[in-house]
Amino acid sequence: xxxxxxxxxxxxxxxxxxxxxxxxxxxxxxxxxxxxxxxxxxxxxxxxxxxxxxxxxxxxxxxxxxxxxxxxxxxxxxxxxxxxxxxxxxxxxxxxxxxxxxxxxxxxxxxxxxxxxxxxxxxxxxxxxxxxxxxxxxxxxxxxxxxxxxxxxxxxxxxxxxx
Numbered sequence: 001x002x003x004x005x006x007x008x009x010x011x012x013x014x015x016x017x018x019x020x021x022x023x024x025x026x027x028x029x030x031x032x033x034x035x036x037x038x039x040x041x042x043x044x045x046x047x048x049x050x051x052x053x054x055x056x057x058x059x060x061x062x063x064x065x066x067x068x069x070x071x072x073x074x075x076x077x078x079x080x081x082x083x084x085x086x087x088x089x090x091x092x093x094x095x096x097x098x099x100x101x102x103x104x105x106x107x108x109x110x111x112x113x114x115x116x117x118x119x120x121x122x123x124x125x126x127x128x129x130x131x132x133x134x135x136x137x138x139x140x141x142x143x144x145x146x147x148x149x150x151x152x153x154x155x156x157x158x159x160x161x162x163x
Contacts, residue, residue: 012105013124018158020099024051024058024086025065025079027093032073040064043078043091050092056082065097065137098135103128103159106141110150114138114157121157133160 026043044062051058058080065077077095085094103125107117118136125132141154 012157013103013121014105015128015130015161016102016104018097018099018102021059021081021097022083022085023063023077023079023095023097024056024082024092025077025095026091027095028074028076028078030073031076033070036074040078046090046092047079050086050089051080051082054086054089056084056086059083061140061143063097063137063139065095065135068134097137098160101130101161103130103132103161105157107153107155107157108151109153111144111153111155112150114155117155117157118159121159125159125161130161133162135160 024047026039026046028039028043031039060081062078062080065079067075079095081097086092088094103121105117105121105124107114122132136157136159139156139158141156142148142152144153
């Protein structure tokens with residue numbers, strides 16, 4: 001297995017097998033890319049209140065799961081893996097992160113540069129003779145804050161693969 005660096009912006013990639021994870025999410029359909037920051041902020045506020053209110057703790061950092069290639073709009077779910085299922089509460093609904101083989105790498109740096117790291121991961125998947133699925137997700141390993149250096153951000157990239 002090739003575990004070469006994805007370049008100066010990250011580490012990896014590698015192939016891992018992951019189990020299905022129960023999640024609590026807010027779903028966005030055909031979300032304009034320009035509206036994603038506001039959607040993320042609103043969603044995480046709703047998720048925190050719902051999880052606390054139902055007594056279901058998150059089991060890891062926040063994530064965003066995407067379906068299909070992003071263009072001017074994107075279909076996504078923003079949420080947290082949870083210790084158990086939740087009851088639907090307004091826009092917060094139960095979901096899952098899928099089980100299977102995943103190509104994984106870690107992006108180091110600003111969210112604005114994520115596209116380059118996703119491109120390198122996609123190329124690596126092809127080099128391994130694998131086919132990327134329509135499902136991929138980001139796990140936000142570091143929580144952003146207004147005064148932090150964007151170079152300190154770490155985002156785990158996960159792409160479900162076939163083959």
